[in-house]
Amino acid sequence: MAVKLNPPQREAVSYVATPLLVLAGAGSGKTGVITHKIAHLIREVGYKPTQIAAVTFTNKAAMEMRDRVRKILPGGESRGLQISTFHTLGLNILRKELKAIGLKSNFSLLDSTDSFGVLADVMRQFTGADTDRVKQAQWQISKWKNDGLDPAQAQSYAEDEIQLVQAESYARYERQIHAYNAVDFDDLIVKPVKIFREHAEVLERWQNKLRYVLVDEYQDTNEVQYQLVKQLVGPRQALTVVGDDDQSIYTWRGARPDNLRKLGEDFPRLKVIKLEQNYRSAGNILSAANGLIANNAHLFEKRLWSEMGPGDSIRVVPCRDEIHEAERVVSEIISHRYRTNSSYTDYAILYRGNHQSRLFEKALREQRVPYVLSGGTSFFDRAEVKDLMAYLRLMANVDDDSAFLRIINTPRREIGAQTLEQLGEYAKQRNCSLLVACHEMGLQEFVSARTLPRLREFALWVSRMSERMARGDVLSAVRDMLHDIDYQVWLTEQSKDEKAAEKRWANVMELVGWLEKLCEPTEQNKDLQDAVSHMSLMSILERQDAKENEDSLSLMTLHAAKGLEFPHVFIIGMEEEILPHRTSIDEGNIEEERRLAYVGITRAQRTLTLSFASKRKRFGETITCEPSRFLEELPEAVVKWETARNNGPRSEESKQHGQAQLAHLRGLLGALAK
DNA sequence: TGGGGTGATATTTTT
């Protein structure tokens, strides 16, 4: 971003008279506006840092914002400032106000895998529970929650038999996790909203505490998130939101770009400022983006412009089939990199669906091009991480049956399914959690004499550990805990080879490291429960970035690319039924697909290449593909269609020839470099 | 309890 602010940016920073909506086009320096505004609020307007809350959607965005604010406000000037994701904000509220909804102070936070497990259990009891059905129900329940509907409301809104069953599952699921003294991710927003709605005095306290609210990526807010914002802002109406309706690509998971329009209704004195100067992309790229998005209906007219030169034309590359597309794009990147003396980190290959990465990975590996694939299994989905998290959760909250079940036999304690069933039956009868049930005398009526001591031993051990951790001795207790369960040995047994085992153990140690950081007696002294909840909310992106000192190309979905920028961008699979995606065509939801293409295009700084294949194998059979309609929507003047040359099926011979040439070229360049 | 064979099934994903 420009160091000096342009006039609309300056206005957005200093405007505090009424609520403000900043319509920030792609690459218009919106993060700079938010961070400068925070500094302005503190330095010029006189807010204390603790009175300001800035909300983002991802940890990454929150982290970046924190870093940049710290640069503007060095020293302790920004101390106490609340810059966090919606979910972390919700967690903080919930932690302080949990009594209002009958949660105990040590509640667990279930991630989506955990909540899937709970839901599957619940559904098994009264309806089918095959993976698909549960997944669908989970999705629907999340949607209902994000729309602010409770089980009863969901039931009355249910449109068909399936949804009725899902609504019933929702009700039972809620009861179940409440019994576990747990909440899920969605609850982190839903519960605070509920508390605020039902307890005016609590809300008032928070309104007095947080006197200015800023929201980033506002077009991505869903119904409950907007409710939360409205509640917090209250009558004071000290609010700035930044958003771009053209970059709304998450409506399928409940985001409501319509919240932009509602803002004008809910805050009649709303001021709107547009940021239209783009600092990222060359002129032709911007023209392409503008031309494309002009085909969408708009709430607010907005036209990006740039002081940069036009740059290269947008290249459209037709390919014979998907294999050639991959080979061609990869070899073009290799030669372009040599020609322009760029590094691989300057390149990104973007696509609509994850599966599209496969052929490109193959081509990249063959050519020895290092790459990073974003969107693989996340750190928190790894078995060893889940295990350790479950241990910690159980230590923090003995009622967390979902954690109990995960670890009771990990590592092996020879407690089988039958025993657990008996234990569950007893616990149900006694209306207590599984761990508590293990301690009770009555249990011996239910469980065989052989397994009973095992359960007792385990429960006793957990209780002892749990007490130790509660006393504040978290870290040494965790180390002892890992030692007690011989976890490293277990991992080695479980892993294919030594290397895998080492890596998994390293993940465990990393998690412990994070715990260490969170338990440090710095600003807020966190207890175990707090540390564990916060850990589930953290993303591992930080780690990947740090690891990423290798010069590698980026491979990711268009969704994942949002918020990023690259000098050279390749968008592949520009075909009908891919982008726009088939289901979106069927549902008539072309506009969101167009926005997705728009997001992709506006990631590019200097060059943009769009490729498509005329034939493609799908589900075993070869089909003919149409170029995407979006290609035709680009202004002709800035687009250069390449010929289909080089596209015939390459013989083995010519392939070898090509590689020999490449090797030759490499040699030459290597010599030149010296 | 884990591995291999078989049959269904093919978006986007953060917290």
Add this chain to the structure above:
DNA sequence: TATCACCCCA
């Protein structure tokens, strides 16, 4: 076609 979940058998 390729993967993944599930089931059955050792």
